[in-house]
Amino acid sequence: MSPFFLPLLLLLRIITGAAAVQLRPGYYSGMCPEAETIVRDVMKKAFAREPRSLASVMRFQFHDCFVNGCDASMLLDDTPTMLGEKLSLSNINSLRSYEVVDEVKEALEKVCPGVVSCADIIIMASRDAVALTGGPDWQVKLGRLDSLTASQEASDNVMPSPRANATFLIDLFAKFNLSVKDLVALSGSHSIGQGRCFSIMFRLYNQSGTGRPDPAFEPMYRKKLNKLCPLNVDQNVTGDLDATPIIFDNQYFKDLASGRGFLNSDQTLFTFPETRGFVKQFSIDQEEFFKAFVEGMIKMGDLQIEQPGEIRKNCRVANRRAVETFWDLSKSNVSSLDNLPPTHDNRCHRRPPDRLLLGSVPKSRIHRPRCHEEGFDKRTPEPCLSHATPGCDASLLLDDTPTMLGEKLALANISSLRSYEVVDEAKEALEKACPGVVSCADIIIMASRDAVALTGGPGWEVKLGRLDSLTASQEASDNVMPSPRSNATFLIDLFSKFNLSAKDMVALSGSHSIGKARCFSIMFQLYNQSGTGKPDPAIEPKFREKLDKLCPLNVDQNVTGDLDATSVLFDNQYFKDLVSGRGFLNSDQTLFTFPRTREFVNQFSIDQEGFFKAFVEGMLKMGDLQVQQPGEIRKNCRVVNPKNN
Numbered sequence: 001m002s003p004f005f006l007p008l009l010l011l012l013r014i015i016t017g018a019a020a021v022q023l024r025p026g027y028y029s030g031m032c033p034e035a036e037t038i039v040r041d042v043m044k045k046a047f048a049r050e051p052r053s054l055a056s057v058m059r060f061q062f063h064d065c066f067v068n069g070c071d072a073s074m075l076l077d078d079t080p081t082m083l084g085e086k087l088s089l090s091n092i093n094s095l096r097s098y099e100v101v102d103e104v105k106e107a108l109e110k111v112c113p114g115v116v117s118c119a120d121i122i123i124m125a126s127r128d129a130v131a132l133t134g135g136p137d138w139q140v141k142l143g144r145l146d147s148l149t150a151s152q153e154a155s156d157n158v159m160p161s162p163r164a165n166a167t168f169l170i171d172l173f174a175k176f177n178l179s180v181k182d183l184v185a186l187s188g189s190h191s192i193g194q195g196r197c198f199s200i201m202f203r204l205y206n207q208s209g210t211g212r213p214d215p216a217f218e219p220m221y222r223k224k225l226n227k228l229c230p231l232n233v234d235q236n237v238t239g240d241l242d243a244t245p246i247i248f249d250n251q252y253f254k255d256l257a258s259g260r261g262f263l264n265s266d267q268t269l270f271t272f273p274e275t276r277g278f279v280k281q282f283s284i285d286q287e288e289f290f291k292a293f294v295e296g297m298i299k300m301g302d303l304q305i306e307q308p309g310e311i312r313k314n315c316r317v318a319n320r321r322a323v324e325t326f327w328d329l330s331k332s333n334v335s336s337l338d339n340l341p342p343t344h345d346n347r348c349h350r351r352p353p354d355r356l357l358l359g360s361v362p363k364s365r366i367h368r369p370r371c372h373e374e375g376f377d378k379r380t381p382e383p384c385l386s387h388a389t390p391g392c393d394a395s396l397l398l399d400d401t402p403t404m405l406g407e408k409l410a411l412a413n414i415s416s417l418r419s420y421e422v423v424d425e426a427k428e429a430l431e432k433a434c435p436g437v438v439s440c441a442d443i444i445i446m447a448s449r450d451a452v453a454l455t456g457g458p459g460w461e462v463k464l465g466r467l468d469s470l471t472a473s474q475e476a477s478d479n480v481m482p483s484p485r486s487n488a489t490f491l492i493d494l495f496s497k498f499n500l501s502a503k504d505m506v507a508l509s510g511s512h513s514i515g516k517a518r519c520f521s522i523m524f525q526l527y528n529q530s531g532t533g534k535p536d537p538a539i540e541p542k543f544r545e546k547l548d549k550l551c552p553l554n555v556d557q558n559v560t561g562d563l564d565a566t567s568v569l570f571d572n573q574y575f576k577d578l579v580s581g582r583g584f585l586n587s588d589q590t591l592f593t594f595p596r597t598r599e600f601v602n603q604f605s606i607d608q609e610g611f612f613k614a615f616v617e618g619m620l621k622m623g624d625l626q627v628q629q630p631g632e633i634r635k636n637c638r639v640v641n642p643k644n645n
Contacts, residue, residue, distance in 0.1 A: 023302065027120075027142035032112035036124055042104045043128040046097070051133075051246045055193025056097035058129035060122045061300065062189065063091060066176065067155045069304040071147035072118035074155070075101060075315040080487055080530055084150035089409065089478070090159030094196070098316075101125065105315050118315035119144035123301050130297075133192050135248030136290040141301060145309025148318050156478050161409070162199040162263045163400065166272030169265065176303060178296065184269055184278035185292035186300065191252040192245055194238040195262050197229035202400065203264045204229060209401045209639055216267050218259030225262075236558060241266075253283035316528075391627040393469035394440035396477070397423060397637040406472035412481030416518075420638075423447065427637050440637035441466035445623050455514050457570030458612040463623060467631025470640050486587045488594035498625060500618065506591055506600035507614035508622065513574040514567060516560040517584055519551035525586045526551060538589050540581030547584075563588075575605035 028035040046053045064074045067085060074085040075098065085091055086098075101121055108116045120142045131137040160172055173183040204225055207214040213222055228239050241262045242252040252266075256279050261267030269275040282289035310319050396407040397420065407413055408420075423443055430438045442464045453459040482494055495505040526547055529536040535544055550561050563584050564574040574588075578601050583589030591597045604611035632641055 023141035023143045025139040025141055028112075028116060032108070032115045034111055035108060035116050038107050038111060039104050039121060039124040040128045040132075042100070042107055043125055043132055046100045046103070047132050050097075052194060053097040053100055054129035054133055055189075055241075055245075056095065057100050057122075058126045058189055058192070059095065060101070061126035061297065062186070063095060063155075063159065064119070064122050065300050065303045066158050068147070068151070068307070070119050070123065070144055070301055071304070071307070071309065072122060072144075072312070072315060073147040073150035075118055075122075076147070076150040076318065077316045077528060078524060082149055083152040085152055085155040088152045088155035088159065089474075090155060090161075101315055105312075109313065114311050114313065117144050117309075117311050118146045121315070126297070129192075130248050130293075133246060133248040135191070136294050138294045138298070141298070144304070146312040146315075146318075148308055148310060153478070156475075160265065161405065162195070162265050163202060164265045164268075165402070166268040166275050169268075170274065176300070178299060180274055181278050181292055182296040182299060184275050184282065185289060186296040187266065187269055188250070188252055188282065188289055188293050190241040190263070190266055191248045191250070193241050194245060195241050196235060197233050197237045197239065198235035199263055200225065200229060200239075201231075201235060205231060206399060207264075209399055214264065214267070216259055216261075216271050221260040234558075236556075250282055250286040250289045253279050253289065257283045391469075391625050391629070392441050392445060392466055392623055393626070393629070393631065394444055394466075394634070394637060395469040395472040397440055397444075398469070398472040398640065399638045404471055405474040407474055407477040410474045410477035410481065412477060423637055427634075431635065436633055436635065439466050439468045439631075439633050441468050443637070449619070451514075452570050452615075455568060455570040457513070458616050460616045460620070463620070466626070468634045468637075468640075470630055470632060482587065486590070488590045488597050491587065491590075492596065498622070500621060502597055503600050503614060504618040504621060506597050507604065507611060508618040509588065509591060510572070510574050510604065510611055510615055512563040512584070512588055513570045513572070515563050516567060517563055518557060519555050519559045519561070520557035521585055522547065522551060522561075523553075523557065527553060529586075536586065536589070538581055538583075538593050543580075543582040572604050572608040572611045575601050575611065579605050 043054065043057070046057070060074065061070070063085070064070055064072060067073060074091065074095075076082070076084045076086075078084045078087065086095070101118065104121050104125060105116075105118060108121070123140050123142065123144070127138060127140050158172075160169060164172075169183055170180055173179070173186075178186070203214045203217075204222070205211070205213065217225075225239065229235075229237065239262060242255045243260070244251040255261060256267060256270040259267070259270075261270065270279045278292075282292070312319055396413065396417075398404070398406045399408065400406045408417070423440065426443050426447060427438075427440060430443070445462050445464065445466070449460060449462050480494075482491060486494075491505055492502050495501070500508075525536045525539070526544070527533070527535060539547070547561065551557075551559065561584060564577045565582070566573040577583060578589060578592040581589070581592075583592065592601045600614075604614070635641055
């Protein structure tokens, strides 16, 4: 099992059974007797408006209570000094309907201000979501306080992937004193709601890295999912989690027994012997499922840790300044390219090695303006393939395996990086010309340079001779790559850990001279900068109006906008835009608002050749990053070579 989910040291302080706060039913009967009625009334309205929203809200209890206890930490928006849980791997592009909790809170504040916590709202709303869709009803214990802070890292270290297997899930739940029966019963929350194609593409087309579908699929159901989620689908398309997705019943377990589970983490409950018995039991006895589900929800609702708390006025923002929580950067043993093995000059001589991509792959496939696109950060500018962990070793190209969670689903890469198939085509062409010679790591370096040159930027000689890694680490990527909301101070500190200067950082940020980014990455900047409920004052007013039209509050957040005014040309327009307050991402505009980086922005905005020179220097320095580790020349950039070869 990947080490990504194993460091649960923070959870050792979790208190189960003897809670930090004494919870009890009817807690608000004296202070706010209408509290539970108000919550249910708002939930009824939400159900009438959009039935799927109840499934979304019900899952809040899982995602909140498993991360430092039931304290509504997951509802907090990010701040300049705190990365919250909304952008964590298990929540981003997955959890939704936060506005329902906002509506509940607003209604409660009108009747009894400052009394009912957001943490208790989650517990009540989750119960009501079940009851209103046909499931059981039960008394909930109340009296929780809201946390003062949140932690994206804590969420990433706990919440499992939709690809998790039963063994991992059993071990995870056991850390919270939840039994195997609790696990299976609580998985029945998938009796209502939908899941994204994104979550099942691996299972449909490359289960366990085999290039084949999961054999546990019932054939007709697999055909149905193939139609719903073909390889070229928008992966935000959704499918029903069971055959009765707006009714809370035991159909979910019937579907698992017939091989029709949507997620891998669902179907594994039937294929694994230790959980199969409970799946069968619940599939034929709905009342027993309901009873076990309620017991599991109550036990999960008891999870707390000892920490300060409050009753938030707004569930998205702490009442007082939260504790600053930055994530520490893992240090690596970086060495020089002087120790690289020989380059490809003598081994792949049919074409000059640093032009093999241009000679072998159609230029139309490399020259993709949208390839260099949205992301949580583009401090490193290799188009669409820039977010590797320290060391240029093509680790980011590796697909997940049953024993390794790679970097493609890391926070900085998920729903952001794309065009991996371009590297596949380059590798295929190179293998025909000189099999087993050119590494995938070197392909990334050459393709990155060529993407710049083909869009009007500088060309340069690249140093080659890297080996490909034998593994990858989602955790390592999450511990390094910054958010699109990062400020210049954080970015300077991050780059300095790799011996890259402030000038290097600004120059390499010029990779945003080409490409697009998603509305998702700027909603906070447009509507709630620093938790103020207002836009970033650094945005030039006309540009803000343009972005407001592109990305209104109700927009599909995968809509994209240009990163600068000449988004298919590599030039210095990006820096001119920053000077005029027209930077798309917060992590772009901060380079002009921060004094230490402003001078370089001003310099590059009037001197394109100076920018090109600094950019090339930064790319070469970044290309020198390595760690001491075993390596190979992969035959397929997505998979390490078989051990017997």
